[in-house]
Amino acid sequence: MPKAKIANDIRRLRFEHDEMTQQELAIRVECTRQTIIVLEKERYVPSLSLAFRIARVFDRTIEEVFEYCDDR
Amino acid sequence: MSTVWITLAVIGSALVIGAVGRLVWKLRPQPEMSGLPTAPLERLGWVGLGVTLVVGIGLAALVAVTGTDFVDENTTARLLFWLLMIVGFGVWGASWYVIKRRTGGAVVDERDRAILARSLSVESMIVLFSLVTWTVVLTEVYWDEGVLPIAYLQLIFWSTFVGGAFGRSLGIVMGYRREVTVDA
Numbered sequence: 092m093p094k095a096k097i098a099n100d101i102r103r104l105r106f107e108h109d110e111m112t113q114q115e116l117a118i119r120v121e122c123t124r125q126t127i128i129v130l131e132k133e134r135y136v137p138s139l140s141l142a143f144r145i146a147r148v149f150d151r152t153i154e155e156v157f158e159y160c161d162d163r
Numbered sequence: 164m165s166t167v168w169i170t171l172a173v174i175g176s177a178l179v180i181g182a183v184g185r186l187v188w189k190l191r192p193q194p195e196m197s198g199l200p201t202a203p204l205e206r207l208g209w210v211g212l213g214v215t216l217v218v219g220i221g222l223a224a225l226v227a228v229t230g231t232d233f234v235d236e237n238t239t240a241r242l243l244f245w246l247l248m249i250v251g252f253g254v255w256g257a258s259w260y261v262i263k264r265r266t267g268g269a270v271v272d273e274r275d276r277a278i279l280a281r282s283l284s285v286e287s288m289i290v291l292f293s294l295v296t297w298t299v300v301l302t303e304v305y306w307d308e309g310v311l312p313i314a315y316l317q318l319i320f321w322s323t324f325v326g327g328a329f330g331r332s333l334g335i336v337m338g339y340r341r342e343v344t345v346d347a
Contacts (some may be wrong), residue, residue, distance in 0.1 A: 122272035125202040125339075129274070134195060134342050138273050 096160040102131045104149045104156065120144040179292075186288055192340035203266045204275040205339045208282075210258040211332030218251035219325045231314035248321075252328075277343045282334025289330030293323045 105111045113127040120127075122141060129135040130145075137145070146156045201209075225233055225244055233240035263270050271279075297319045305311050 117269065121269045123202050123266075123269055123275065125199055125205075126272050126274045128199055129196075129342075132195070135274060141273060 096133065097136045098133060098158045098160050099130060100156055100158075101127070101145065104151070108149060116145070116148065119148050179295075183288065186284065192337070193342060196340050196342065199339070202275060202339060203262045203270045204279065204335060206262050207255075207259050208332045208335030208339075211255055211328060212336060214251050214255045215325055215329035215332060218247055219322075219329060221247045221251075222321060222325060226318065231312060231318060234314040234317045274343060278335060278338035281338050281343065282331050285334030285337065286327050286330035289333075290323055290327045293326045294319070297322070 101116070105113070105116060113131075114124050117124045117127045120141060121144070126135065126137075126141075130137060142153050142157055146153045149156060222244070225240060225247070229237050229240040233244045235241070297315075301311060301315060
């Protein structure tokens with residue numbers, strides 16, 4: 092089974108939202124700052140629940156924040 | 164007969180070395196995961212490593228000096244033992260309280276919980292290793308006597324307990340150097 096990668100636009104969206112800091116986003120979605128950092132580096136695939144919370148902070152749908160990249 | 168035992172020992176050792184090697188390979192640090200700020204749980208893992216190392220070395224030193232007397236006969240040694248345990252694990256517990264107070268926002272999130280769950284494999288490996296070592300050593304030493312000093316039950320428990328806590332801390336610290344996924 093090919094390894095799927097989930098890309099995201101969190102970093103860009105943070106800057107578009109008054110240059111929101113990683114800590115501010117972490118507090119709003121109830122996770123740690125380290126998790127936001129590894130998410131932005133695309134080294135962590137979040138749960139659906141966390142993905143929804145992040146999308147809601149930016150008033151976007153999940154598909155607008157996260158993109159499924161299939162390696163096939 | 165001895166050839167059978169030697170063969171079994173070689174096969175057993177190879178299996179143990181293979182299992183440990185596989186675990187170490189799976190948990191090897193990834194360069195791209197370095198340089199991140201430490202997460203609260205990771206800080207707790209580092210404190211746990213320090214505490215369990217100090218307690219473990221202290222326990223080993225106590226046994227080296229007093230033998231198994233600390234369990235019953237030597238009151239001073241017994242007091243030292245309990246002091247070591249209470250202060251050591253007390254510091255670990257208190258450090259979590261301090262880390263939580265200093266952290267703004269969430270302290271443990273889904274990624275931390277996944278790392279915590281994965282650290283169980285390191286803990287299990289060390290607990291298993293401790294039990295196997297005690298079983299082999301005590302069997303060899305006390306085989307002819309046919310009885311085992313009851314103090315060893317305490318030693319087996321405490322060494323496995325401290326070793327398990329060390330393994331859990333090690334698993335946590337190693338976990339933050341690897342990518343992790345959640346199924347939720």
